[in-house]
Amino acid sequence: MVAAGVFAPGHLGELTRIVSFDLVDAALEASGAVQSRVRLLPSRVVVYLLLAGALFTGIGYRQVWARLCAGLPGSPRGCPGSSALSQALRRVGPKPLKALFDLVRGPAVGAVRWRGLLVCAIDGTSVFVPDSPDNVAAFGRHGGGHAQAGYPMLRLLAVVACGTRTVVDVVFGPLRVAETAYAPRLFGCLRPGMLLLADRNFAVTALIEQITGTGADLLIRAKLNRRVPAIARLGDGSWLTRAGAATVRVIDAEIAVCCAGGPRRVERYRLITSLADEKRYPAQELVTLYHQRWEIETSYFELKSTMLGGRVLRARTPAGVCQEVYALLITYQALRTVIADTALATGDFSADRGSFTVAMHTARDQLIHAAGIINDTTIDLIGTIGHAIRTSPLTPRRARTSPRIVKRAISKHRAKGDIDRNIYKTQVSIHILPG
Structure with missing residues (x-):
């Protein structure tokens, strides 16, 4: 069951149930991108072409179009030329994709909650974009001065709900802007009842003040040499201190990792949290939760390995890059929502055991066959993708440790020195150090 006429290629297979016609039309209308007259490539079809391109990142848009039309009823449809597709993409622009992302983003039902708090994490990454003069000027390259090399890159920062790994909000832009400068633009998605996890890069007094100002709580790792004078000591060994206008709690912990048949490692962590009640929020559990x-x-x-396959994005203009990044995020969110809904509906496993790879490949098959776009009279809550996820769950996560190393270096020559690349079963013990 597809749309009629020239709108028929506008679908995402079974994922259309998540990113529905109504949502796409609402995003187009809100951004003023609805076509003034119906063309061979209506705006709705162009949006779905971009979303399908996020499922098939290794091919061009003409080949993506062929897959959108492969399962449609009737005679084979002609494929628009490259010039027509490029013009259609430029005509739609990035605004409808941004509006559509705002409609689908957010934590899925079933996201991890700890003592009533929705657990989320914030961090940044970088994405390669095509090497064009416009992209270099807009996003920049890694390095500075005479050391600049390689593809231009954009910096992306996201807040993700743990467990379901659904995207709560995202911001991206030039690589030269630091993560801590982008972070305040994401704090609008924070609410009371949320707990935000972050690494040492975000342990900045100004950011701590802004996060606590939203009503959300935080759990951030800090550097061991940071001065955190105690203003009150708590019974579990943690203590209270001031971070600007905010009162926070400091937890020092020694974490010992005992490897079966391997070395024993001991590391010291310092965590800063706004959860000051040591009885309601035990220090030992907070250290475990930080993982x-x-x-x-x-x-x-x-996003970068399974979906993109390590490839560079397609678009050679900054507007096209923004359009493509939002399409990638929307499609990722749809896949993660299906996994979360399947875990919730079946109760057989948690969302983090749903295989993203299985979901993606099944979604590709459904798109090629133009199947499951609209529910028929017999409603299947999880659909074909959900059944594939359910029958091939990931095994429960085991306690293991492995070195954080570059496994495929730029140089083909072996790095000097021997590195233990074995993966060991572990037993972790946590000891709270009194301040």
Whole structure:
């Protein structure tokens, strides 16, 4: 069941249930991008072409168009030329994609909650864009002076709901702007009842004040040499201090990782949190909870490795890059929403055990067959993608450790020195150090 006439290629297979016709039309209307007359490439179809391009990142838009039309009923449809597709993409622009992302973003039902708090993480990454003069001027390259090399890159910063790994909000722009400068633009998505996890880069007094000012709570790792004088000591060994106008709690912990048949590692962590009640929020549990911050690193891996396959984006203009990044995020959000809905509907597993790779490849198949776009009389709550996720869940996560190293260096020659690349089963113990 697809749309009629020239609107028929405008679909995303079964993911159309998540990114529906109504949502796309609302985004187009809100951004003033609805076509003045119906063309061979209506604006709605162009938006779905961009979203489908995020599923098939290794091919051009003409090949993506062929996949959108492959399962449509009737005679084979002609493919617009490259020039027509380029003009259509420019005509629609990035604003409808931004508006559509605002409609689909947010934590999915089933996101991790700890003692009633929605656990989220914030962090940044970089994405390669095509090497064109406009992209270089808009985004910049890595390095400075005579050391600039490689593709231009944009910096992307996101808030992700842990567990479901759905995107709560995102900001991106030139690489030369630091993560801490982008961060305040994301704080509008924070609400009371949320707990934000962040690494040492965000342990800045001004950011701590702004986060606590939203009513949200925080759990941020800080540098060990940071001065945090105690204004009150708590019974579990943690203590209270001031971070500008905010009163925060400091937890020092020693984490010992015992590897079966391997070395024993001991590291010291210092965490800063706005959760000051040591009885309601035990220090030991907070140290364990901080490990959830790595959920956002997995999200970036899914975006950059699983979806993009390590490739550079397609667009050679800054407006096209913005359009493509939002299309990538919308499609990622749709896949993650399907996984979360499947976990919620079946109760067989948690959302973090749903295979993103299985979801993506099944969504590709459904798109090529133009299947499951609209529910028929027998409503299947999880659909074909959900059933594939359910029958191929990831195994429960094991306690393991491996070195954080570059596995495929730029140089083909082996780096000097021996590196233990083994992965060990571990047993972790946490000891709170009194301040």
